[in-house]
Amino acid sequence: MTVFPGIAGEIEQIIGQELTIVLLRRWGGCEVSIPKNAQGTKLAEVIGMEAATALIREIGHGRVVLPCGTFRGAKRRRAEAMTLLRQGMSVSQVALACDLHTRTVHGYRAALSAEAGDAQMQLPFDI
Numbered sequence: 001m002t003v004f005p006g007i008a009g010e011i012e013q014i015i016g017q018e019l020t021i022v023l024l025r026r027w028g029g030c031e032v033s034i035p036k037n038a039q040g041t042k043l044a045e046v047i048g049m050e051a052a053t054a055l056i057r058e059i060g061h062g063r064v065v066l067p068c069g070t071f072r073g074a075k076r077r078r079a080e081a082m083t084l085l086r087q088g089m090s091v092s093q094v095a096l097a098c099d100l101h102t103r104t105v106h107g108y109r110a111a112l113s114a115e116a117g118d119a120q121m122q123l124p125f126d127i
Contacts, residue, residue, distance in 0.1 A: 007059075008067050014058045015051040021071065023047055028071035036061040081108050 002009035003017060004024070012020040026046050038044040038052035047055075081098045085091075085108060095102045 004068060006067050007064055010059070011055065011066075014054050015047060019047045019051050024066060024068045024071035025076065026072065028066050028068040028076075029073075031063055031065045033063050034059055034061050078108065081105055082112065085109050085112055 002012045004012050004020060008020060008024060008028075011023065015023075023046060032043070034056060035041045035043060036056070038049055038056055041052065043055070044052040077098045077100055081094050081100055081104075084094045084097060085105070089097070091102050091105045091109060094100070094108075095105045098105075
């Protein structure tokens with residue numbers, strides 16, 4: 001059973017989950033070119049010659065749009081930061097682990113609190 005949707009699931013069946021994650025972290029959400037020959041290509045550089053050759057053999061050459069843009073860039077860092085905050089890490093620890101500013105991580109923590117309904121309770125005052 002594959003973890004990833006669409007073409008990423010097919011790739012996972014060919015090269016395995018670990019290398020698929022490496023590929024998606026590099027080019028997730030982008031259109032990539034699968035070359036005719038793996039020798040000396042960026043694809044082989046990223047996932048290795050054996051995996052690149054297997055992809056070419058099974059999928060063929062051409063252009064492919066990889067899903068999972070959240071595996072790279074700001075979306076990946078945000079998702080990772082949210083996961084670490086849910087696990088109880090401090091704002092400073094998350095900022096260092098995800099290469100984010102502490103203000104950004106404070107914002108993510110506030111969003112998590114709002115989702116959970118943990119906002120400060122409003123107290124009724126007698127007038």
